[in-house]
Amino acid sequence: MRVVVTGAHGKVGRAAVKALAEAGHEVTATDLARPVFERHDPGEPRYLQADLTDAGQAYAITHGADAVVHAAAIPDPTSNAPHVVFHNNLMATFNLIEAAVRLGVTRFVNISSETVPGFFFAERPFLPDYAPVDEEHPARPQDPYALSKHFGEQLMDAAVRRSDIKCISLRPSWVQHEGNYERNLGPPRCGTPARSGPGSGATPTCTTSPTPSCWPSSPTCRGTRCSTSPRPTTRAGTTSPPCCAGSTATRSSCARCPGSTRRASPARRRTGCWAGLPSGRGATTWTRTAVPARGDARL
Incomplete structure (x- = not known):
């Protein structure tokens, strides 16, 4: 299967590229970072630089793919201006799912966030209605990051209603790997x-x-x-x-x-x-x- 993985230099994207390549899929990785103009290692996935907030680049990346794993995003609302976070995350998701629907992509995996319920970066803090929190918990996002992820999930629902594409939104928690456990959790x-x-x-x-x-x-x-x-x-x-x-x-x-x-x-x-x-x-x-x-x- 030909799979496009966005945000390939992030924690989720990097892991997805590795797992899909090891499973035998033909992977195209994409991110904002410039490619390295060197000879590729054997089996190294193809890499394309792209700004997915530009519709033309989103279409170019999606063309020919059977599936898309969309992990690209500014990962929190604290290090960029609010409008930058919201515009980047929402428009990248919109452009990709629009391209996927128009180009006949059959599967779309949307990496959403645990912040969608709203109580992680809230300016007016509140507690969840119940615990453990599941996907049925009401979504009350306040910050631009959680809002962009919430609207991204709605874009997936709309795509399923208007086409034959199969979409799923995943809400990973704060992602860690062996290289940053001590720094973030110690x-x-x-x-x-x-x-x-x-x-x-x-x-x-x-x-x-x-x-x-x-x-x-x-x-x-x-x-x-x-x-x-x-x-x-x-x-x-x-x-x-x-x-x-x-x-x-x-x-x-x-x-x-x-x-x-x-x-x-x-x-x-x-x-x-x-x-x-x-x-x-x-x-x-x-x-x-x-x-x-x-x-x-x-x-």
């Missing part, structure tokens, strides 16, 4: 919001290092790696974690850090010295509390 780094979006501004939680040490200017001190915290200078040959700047360090223990009220002992060599930590705290990890981003319901 503990956020200091100074980096947990997630972008309306109402974001969560205070990040610092992650504890495998060999804790006390860094000057660190907001949590105890063994946290913060991008804004300068590392202390470690003495050559020191095997235990370094103490705060200005304190003395030996191979077996740390002397008291400036401003602290507790002196480390050899038994505490793995936790280092804790600047400004009140006495009697033991080995408790102290981190900033992450405040959930308002209006961001994704977990």
